Amino acid sequence: MQSDAIVIGAGTVGAAVAYGLARRGLSVLVLDGDDGDYRAARANFGLVWLQGKGMNMPAYQQLTRRSVDLWPEFDAELSALTGIDLQYEHDGGLAFCFGEDGFEQRRLHLQRLHNQLGSEDPDHEMLDRGTLEKLAPKVRFGADVSGASFGRRDGHANPLKLLAALHAGILRHGGVLRSHSAVDKIVPGTQGFTIEIQGGDRFSATRLVIAAGLGSATLAEQVGLHVPLRPQRGQVLVTERVDPLLPLPASGLRQTREGTLMIGATQEETGFNTTTTSEAAAHLGHKTVRLVPALAELTLVRHWAGLRVMTPDSYPVYVQSPTYPGAFVTLCHSGVTLASTHATVIPDAIIAGRLPSILDPFHHRRFDVPKAA
Amino acid sequence: MFRKLHEPEGAITVYVDGIAASAEPGESIAAVLLRAAPHWSRTTPVTQSKRAPYCMMGVCFECLAIVDGIASVQTCLTLVRDGMRIERQHGKRSLSA
Ligand SMILES: Cc1cc2nc3c(=O)[nH]c(=O)nc-3n(C[C@H](O)[C@H](O)[C@H](O)COP(=O)(O)OP(=O)(O)OC[C@H]3O[C@@H](n4cnc5c(N)ncnc54)[C@H](O)[C@@H]3O)c2cc1C
Ligand code: FES
Numbered sequence: 060m061q062s063d064a065i066v067i068g069a070g071t072v073g074a075a076v077a078y079g080l081a082r083r084g085l086s087v088l089v090l091d092g093d094d095g096d097y098r099a100a101r102a103n104f105g106l107v108w109l110q111g112k113g114m115n116m117p118a119y120q121q122l123t124r125r126s127v128d129l130w131p132e133f134d135a136e137l138s139a140l141t142g143i144d145l146q147y148e149h150d151g152g153l154a155f156c157f158g159e160d161g162f163e164q165r166r167l168h169l170q171r172l173h174n175q176l177g178s179e180d181p182d183h184e185m186l187d188r189g190t191l192e193k194l195a196p197k198v199r200f201g202a203d204v205s206g207a208s209f210g211r212r213d214g215h216a217n218p219l220k221l222l223a224a225l226h227a228g229i230l231r232h233g234g235v236l237r238s239h240s241a242v243d244k245i246v247p248g249t250q251g252f253t254i255e256i257q258g259g260d261r262f263s264a265t266r267l268v269i270a271a272g273l274g275s276a277t278l279a280e281q282v283g284l285h286v287p288l289r290p291q292r293g294q295v296l297v298t299e300r301v302d303p304l305l306p307l308p309a310s311g312l313r314q315t316r317e318g319t320l321m322i323g324a325t326q327e328e329t330g331f332n333t334t335t336t337s338e339a340a341a342h343l344g345h346k347t348v349r350l351v352p353a354l355a356e357l358t359l360v361r362h363w364a365g366l367r368v369m370t371p372d373s374y375p376v377y378v379q380s381p382t383y384p385g386a387f388v389t390l391c392h393s394g395v396t397l398a399s400t401h402a403t404v405i406p407d408a409i410i411a412g413r414l415p416s417i418l419d420p421f422h423h424r425r426f427d428v429p430k431a432a
Numbered sequence: 433m434f435r436k437l438h439e440p441e442g443a444i445t446v447y448v449d450g451i452a453a454s455a456e457p458g459e460s461i462a463a464v465l466l467r468a469a470p471h472w473s474r475t476t477p478v479t480q481s482k483r484a485p486y487c488m489m490g491v492c493f494e495c496l497a498i499v500d501g502i503a504s505v506q507t508c509l510t511l512v513r514d515g516m517r518i519e520r521q522h523g524k525r526s527l528s529a
Contacts, residue, residue: 197527299504300477302526317478318524353527358504360493
């Protein structure tokens with residue numbers, strides 16, 4: 060089977076790129092693994108988020124900012140096409156602060172980020188406790204909550220609906236999605252790439268996108284790209300459904316449209332291990348009850364762990380193979396937030412055969428710089 | 433809908449939405465709810481449809497009720513106690529947070 064493009068991986072990243080390519084009229088084949096794989100797209104928190112991100116990497120702040128701004132149009136088009144409501148809301152988001160020190164640290168952190176970005180109006184403001192209480196009148200905050208930072212570009216969506224909609228969108232635009240098709244071998248040729256999946260079936264295409272999450276490193280080697288990747292575990296708790304309580308999502312606590320509260324997520328360097336731990340549940344529970352004591356009454360109904368796709372500096376990798384032009388690697392740890400970029404800017408670049416200069420800072424060669432001792 | 437096949441020994445009294453109901457020591461609250469008209473014991477948080485205890489073994493979460501002021505208790509996993517106050521649970525819980 061011959062296609063214009065093959066995308067390896069149908070998680071949030073691969074599915075968004077494939078949707079964007081199909082939307083531009085290419086014939087697209089998506090080859091995905093199965094539930095035995097590590098699948099961040101099925102474990103994440105659902106924030107479409109800017110505030111606090113991108114320290115010492117202004118290009119990442121810019122990319123995230125642009126992506127968040129592209130989300131309303133991306134959401135409108137995708138939900139109209141597929142009939143799937145992504146439950147996207149973008150009325151802003153909060154990061155709560157404990158104690159005067161915590162408030163001051165947060166203020167300085169966001170101020171530094173703002174300075175690194177340049178002269179534009181700040182995307183955030185600091186809210187003292189009184190202002191926060193007015194903003195969230197149904198919430199009685201714990202005694203040492205000193206306030207919050209408010210990011211006006213922040214929002215959230217249902218990440219599983221997003222994934223389902225991207226898959227539906229690929230099909231609607233004539234793309235083909237194959238699961239249980241783990242790619243074993245990539246053979247670059249003169250006219251493009253031949254891809255062999257487990258079981259021996261072969262497919263070819265002129266363009267190739269490797270977006271297989273944590274499975275990407277070994278695939279990238281086959282097109283001459285050495286991309287260092289590591290898993291970072293994130294654990295999430297989910298409560299029973301309650302009446303609307305939180306008017307806005309917060310980093311670490313958000314209420315879904317159906318009423319559940321999601322609590323998370325830990326950041327743990329525990330390798331390829333997706334077990335949940337009672338230590339993490341206790342830590343997350345404690346933090347949440349310190350924030351809103353009455354939440355102690357709630358019943359927890361779920362607890363899971365997923366692995367983030369992490370590069371050494373945590374920022375994305377967008378790169379085209381210099382040895383085998385036409386082969387691209389797309390990797391990141393905020394695939395929900397960046398989905399709107401992955402469905403537009405990245406497919407345009409893949410079709411043009413050249414990544415735009417705004418993505419230069421995301422070349423993985425930045426990891427090759429020898430570190431001073 | 434359901435009734436006891438035998439006369440319980442040493443019956444105790446619990447209250448379902450304030451109405452006294454006879455219960456047997458050692459049985460679950462869900463068993464009492466299944467005997468108490470109108471037989472449904474909660475409504476769902478999203479569509480408000482009526483539910484009653486179903487699996488009786490802790491997996492379906494249909495049997496949730498407010499027990500002595502604590503909401504969303506799985507009543508099939510909780511045994512009756514004399515004087516217990518059980519309330520049917522309507523829709524989403526509201527937190528006085
Ligand atoms: C706890 C947690 C919370 C998070 N919260 C947020 C958040 O709030 N906001 C946000 O923007 N992001 C968040 N993320 C990140 C987001 O989930 C990821 O960025 C995104 O899902 C990554 O998607 P992916 O497609 O790269 O990887 P994955 O979802 O892991 O998908 C990779 C796919 O590739 C397939 N695959 C692997 N190897 C092969 C192979 N050889 N051949 C074919 N297919 C293969 C797998 O089957 C899988 O389907 C969170 C992540 C975690 C773990
Ligand atoms: S009846 Fe199923 S959990 Fe109680």
